[in-house]
Amino acid sequence: MKEISGRTAVVTGAGGGMGRSIALELAAEGANVAVVDLDKDAAEAVAAEIGANGGKAAAYAVDVSKLDQVEQLAESVYERFGSVEILVNNAGxxxxxxxASWDTSYEDFQWVMAVNFWGVLHGHHVFVPRMRETPGEKHIVNTSSxxxxxxxxGHSAYSASKSAVDGLSHAAREELKTQGIGVSILHPGPVRTRIVTSERLRPSEEQSDKRGVKSWTDYIVQPENPAVQSAVEQLEDADVAASPWEYITPDAVGRMVIDAIKDNxxxxxxxxxxxExxxxxxxxxLAGAPAPRQD
Structure with missing residues (x-):
């Protein structure tokens, strides 16, 4: 998609962090932006920021894990803007x-999958049929990790949800390449966002700090080795394994996404x-494949 100006974009999880950055960059390129977030005030603040910079935006308070709310979102966006050419399923x-995976409750898995995977799938099912009917180039960005x-x-629920996003996105890219719709997968490394505090969005009784969840570090760290304890805590903060990378601000991500959309x-x-x-x-x-037959 070489031309973004005049198109309409829907960005979920856009009330802060990477979603805000993506929404602002899309607006700077001339797109109308539907700013979608569970937090109504946050969505409205970003929409107002876009408006103050001369762009066009509307805010929507939506729980992407609820199909009926995503369906209502689509109705509202199409009624207001007439079309959607860019879909960014970013909420997570x-x-x-x-x-440990065995200490991760079914409720933990269900909550993470409901937002990270089903939220993406809801966006896909609700918007793609309409996007296919819209002339011209279109693009989808799904946030993985x-x-x-x-x-x-120690990150099984999150990793499983993001791997599911990858699988859906790979299949969708293959399916939609003849439909004028590109698909990109966003794999963030350590980006300074509020995602590490996202359990604030769960009911109080379900939050991990209220349930005494056993940390993965309890299995691998000895109390007499504080240096190892510190290293593992830093690993948890980074969301990646043994990463030498430094944190970046989310402001840098929006430009990366714009470039990827333009280059498919x-x-x-x-x-x-x-x-490595x-x-x-x-x-x-490759090593898991059968050896070639020796006739």
Whole structure:
């Protein structure tokens, strides 16, 4: 999609962090922006910021895990703007502390999957049929994570949800390439956002700090080794495994997404690719294949 000006974009999780950055950059390119967030005040603040800069935006308070709310969102956006050419399924949540997969409750998995995967799927199912009927180029960006590319112990629910986003996105890109719709997967590394505090959005009794959840560090850290304890805590903060990368501000991400939309890139990484880890994973996959037949 070479021309963004005059198009309409829907961005979920746009009340702050990466979503805000993406919304602002799309507006700067001349797009009308539907600013979608669970937090109504946050969505309205971003929409007002866009308006103050001369852009066009509308705010919507939506829980993307609820299909009926996403359907109502589509009705409202199409009624206001007439079309949607860019869909950014960005809303996401995570759990703290990191925890072993066997200590991650079904409710934990359900909550993370409901937002991170079903939220994306709801956006896909509701908007794609209408986008297919709209002439011209269109584009979808689905937010995944570096956690879908590298193994992160203690992060099973989040990693599973983002891997599901990857699988959906790969299939959709293949399906939609003849429909005038590109699909990109955004893989953030350590970006300074409020996602690490996202359990504030859960009912009080379900929040991890109220339930005494056993931290993954309890399995691998000895009390007499505070240096290791500190290193593991830093790892949890970074959301990535053994990462040498530094945090970046979310303001940098919006421009990356704009460039990817224009070039129809399949993947958007916010940090250098973990090439050695990816190569090792690829080698393991090839090693799992049957040996060639020797006739």
């Amino acid at each position: 949540v995570t759990l703290r502390p990191f925890r 570096m956690a879908s590319l590298v193994a992160v112990a 890139k399949p993947h958007i990484l916010t940090h250098p690719a973990p090439a 880890t990816l190569q090792s994973r690829f080698d393991d996959i």
